[in-house]
Amino acid sequence: MASTRVRLMKGALGAMQTLGVHALLRPLSEGLGMILTLHRVRPASMLENELGAFPKFNPNGLLEVTPDFLDAALGLLKAQGLAVLSLDEAVEAIKNPAVRKGRFAVFTFDDGYIDNREHALPVLQAHNAPAMIYVPSSYPQGTGELWWVALEEMIRSAETLVRPDQPEQGPQSVRTDDEKLAFYLDLYWTLRAMSQDDQRAAVRQMAHAQGYDLDALCRRLVLSTAELQDFSNHPLITIGAHTVTHRAIARLSPEEAMREMVEGTDWLEEALGSRPKHFSFPYGDRGSADARDYALAREAGFETAVTTRKGMLFADHKDHLFCLPRVSLNGDYQQERYLRLFESGAPFLLANKFKKVA
Structure with missing residues (x-):
């Protein structure tokens, strides 16, 4: 049951591919690379079983992909010449683009779902691909x-x-x-x-x-505290902060917003033994995080903060590390032809009116 918006978007992407617009724009649009947003990863059979008698009612289906698609995405990106980096490595590449040759992709997962360990990790291991997992601190405690x-x-x-x-x-x-x-x-x-x-x-x-x-x-x-502790010890996995209660930072007072950022990070440091350096704004759209909140993330001591504003990474992002854009691996677009368009950056450059840093 695709929404009208999804149908229109797929039509526009199909036209872009047919006309070769992405190939023409690539020199301007592809940038240094991209940060990918994911949430849940589980086999299609699990989803079908859950939907049961209402197979077309799946409003949160956009927030999950199958392990097969994750595997295909990793394979396609590497075939396109993108290296899969940790976020720390990507930050260094943004700060020093002349040092690193070739484009890159960073895989990030929001919320800390159990299926990230059960179904995403085996795929990541098969590709030796690092990943960032952003976790609200109330979630492992079972009260999120x-x-x-x-x-x-x-x-x-x-x-x-x-x-x-x-x-x-x-x-x-x-x-x-x-x-x-x-x-x-x-x-x-x-x-x-x-x-x-x-x-x-x-x-x-x-x-x-x-x-x-x-x-x-x-x-x-969601992963329990003990499960998160075990998961965080895997060499491919880094844990980032995602507030305490997954509230939209922009909708809070400065004091409440700072408390959500800092207390969530404090708990993760105590539970995991190291302090997260990276932060993800819950929801991450324009109504959930803006200029005030980027400044708060810097003040809270993070090294980066990611949004869900869509876009590629460019050298100019070295001065905007607290509002980094991401590209969603969206459950409504689980086809390689869409990922090829997204990887070119062309849809986002057009949507952002040719602003590389929006």
């Missing part, structure tokens, strides 16, 4: 609120639901794939527009009404 996943699961299992922001409307039907998706998308974006406290309160209210256990969801999907 993965509210967007909870929302999907509550809608999937229900026939009618009362929206926490519209109780006066009473129960609304969510019996079909179409009804479920419409309900999810409207409520999701309503929640994203709320204050962070009101957002979480609304989700907790809905979960309580449904008898849904938010903590159990976190424990089911």
